[in-house]
Amino acid sequence: MAKRGTCRCWVALLLLQAISLHFGLDFAKRVGMPRRPKSNPRARDRAASLLQVDSPESIPTTRSWNRAPAKSLRLPADKGCCSFRVKRHWRWRQMIEEPLGVYEFCNSTGPPRFHAIFASAPGEEEFLGCFRTPRDAAVAWDRRARRAEWPVLNFPVDGEEEGPTLLQDRFTFYRSKGFPYPPTSAAWRRNQLQDLLKLNVTGVWRSQWMLQLDDLQRSPGDELCWSFHPHSFAVSKTKGANKEMGPVKKPSALETFSSNAGLMKSLRTCLERCGDPACSPETLRGECKFHDDSMIFQGGGSWIANFPATVAAAIYQRFAPGGVVYDACAGWGGRLLGARLGGVRKYIACEPSSKTFAGLEELSNLLSPLEVELHRCGSEDFDVEEEVDVAFTSPPYFNTEWYSDERTQSHVRFPTVEAWRNGFLQPMLAKMVTALRPGGHLILSVTTRRAHRRSGLDLEGDVHQIVEELGLVQEPTLTMLKTGTDNGRKGRPIFVWKKAAG
Numbered sequence: 001m002a003k004r005g006t007c008r009c010w011v012a013l014l015l016l017q018a019i020s021l022h023f024g025l026d027f028a029k030r031v032g033m034p035r036r037p038k039s040n041p042r043a044r045d046r047a048a049s050l051l052q053v054d055s056p057e058s059i060p061t062t063r064s065w066n067r068a069p070a071k072s073l074r075l076p077a078d079k080g081c082c083s084f085r086v087k088r089h090w091r092w093r094q095m096i097e098e099p100l101g102v103y104e105f106c107n108s109t110g111p112p113r114f115h116a117i118f119a120s121a122p123g124e125e126e127f128l129g130c131f132r133t134p135r136d137a138a139v140a141w142d143r144r145a146r147r148a149e150w151p152v153l154n155f156p157v158d159g160e161e162e163g164p165t166l167l168q169d170r171f172t173f174y175r176s177k178g179f180p181y182p183p184t185s186a187a188w189r190r191n192q193l194q195d196l197l198k199l200n201v202t203g204v205w206r207s208q209w210m211l212q213l214d215d216l217q218r219s220p221g222d223e224l225c226w227s228f229h230p231h232s233f234a235v236s237k238t239k240g241a242n243k244e245m246g247p248v249k250k251p252s253a254l255e256t257f258s259s260n261a262g263l264m265k266s267l268r269t270c271l272e273r274c275g276d277p278a279c280s281p282e283t284l285r286g287e288c289k290f291h292d293d294s295m296i297f298q299g300g301g302s303w304i305a306n307f308p309a310t311v312a313a314a315i316y317q318r319f320a321p322g323g324v325v326y327d328a329c330a331g332w333g334g335r336l337l338g339a340r341l342g343g344v345r346k347y348i349a350c351e352p353s354s355k356t357f358a359g360l361e362e363l364s365n366l367l368s369p370l371e372v373e374l375h376r377c378g379s380e381d382f383d384v385e386e387e388v389d390v391a392f393t394s395p396p397y398f399n400t401e402w403y404s405d406e407r408t409q410s411h412v413r414f415p416t417v418e419a420w421r422n423g424f425l426q427p428m429l430a431k432m433v434t435a436l437r438p439g440g441h442l443i444l445s446v447t448t449r450r451a452h453r454r455s456g457l458d459l460e461g462d463v464h465q466i467v468e469e470l471g472l473v474q475e476p477t478l479t480m481l482k483t484g485t486d487n488g489r490k491g492r493p494i495f496v497w498k499k500a501a502g
């Protein structure tokens, strides 16, 4: 009985996929040849101004470090005609055929209404009104977009001729250019570091135990770190360990970019959520990580995060000023970069993934006078040879992020939660504690999410139990908060323990 139900589910899903594929091909034909304006100089100039940008490095970035994109588009409470939430997941047809910035609202007492909402800048939305047809809403949106000098529009307004839409224009541009990897030139990297060194990292402390950032998911230094790890865009998150089928991988940013639906959805949110009319490479990279284009566009994609370098720097400044630190799972380099920004003398770390290790080595060459000692191995096997002031890391969460298939990856070597806890987590923590000088601090960025619990993983609980057994004394937990959030419970915890002195 159950088998028959599963079978039906699969047939339905396959049907859905076939339908979206059909529309996808149809759409690809259309966006492959965007129509150019014939005689409207204004529209042509705008299109040209976008198309002449030929290298990702030369596309201006409208996002700035201290401005976050709007999380969700909501109807302003005082202006709307009903209180329903704006749709965040477009259906395939809507995504292609509905004009930008137009959201359908179901009105329980009448026909659907169309709201025009304009993202004038990251996080700044303007409600333009409630309309009976999507076209009316789009025209209102277009008029507003012209005032902001956005280049190519949904519809010609005020007697203009039709031109390519901004969405088509950006789609064609990125299809011909390929994935917008971060720049890799030595000059760009040096400039990024120079800018970062000017930041006042102490400003990240909001109170004694709270650290705050404008955006926890994109923070200063991330772009520099990603520049050394192009393979990070091929990393998938998993949907949790399915007991029979094993973990199901979500599409990576690269896979999302490669599919027409994924790229289209990512470009739409660059424009509509982030208010970035150029769809800069930086914004698009982020949006491709957010989305899951599979099936019916539900759920998130593979948001692979780097530990914020400025937060790491502030922590090092407080707990290991000018000292020696050990990072058992170096990852994307946020803590390595943070060590340089925070004035650490020596950074020792393990990273078993060969590609990530190579990226970290390259990054470390930029960070003189910081002394860097990197080891390409699993930290469960590594004994630190000198005493350290701080042992600070963010370990992998078993198999929730699929960094590589190499055997040295903790989840590949220890494929069950129990084996992973005993074979990786416990020895890694024990070796971190051994490396600490008396009075030194163990600092861990870990959380347990509902999805982890469902697959039998309670990282927070396990870490607390193991560290307690190792005899360390817990200190107040640090919280990493987004600016404007007052509720400490919404922050991400960073746990701190102290090794007894002497």
Ligand SMILES: C[S@@+](CC[C@H](N)C(=O)[O-])C[C@H]1O[C@@H](n2cnc3c(N)ncnc32)[C@H](O)[C@@H]1O
Residues within 6 Å of the ligand: 305, 306, 307, 328, 329, 330, 331, 332, 333, 334, 350, 351, 352, 353, 356, 377, 378, 379, 380, 394, 395, 396, 403, 408, 409, 410, 411, 424
């Ligand atoms: C990327 S970090 C976790 C993400 C985190 N936000 C960060 O960058 O700080 C986890 C890292 O642990 C590494 N890793 C996997 N198995 C490991 C092991 N046995 N020992 C040490 N590191 C390991 C992975 O290759 C990955 O780079």
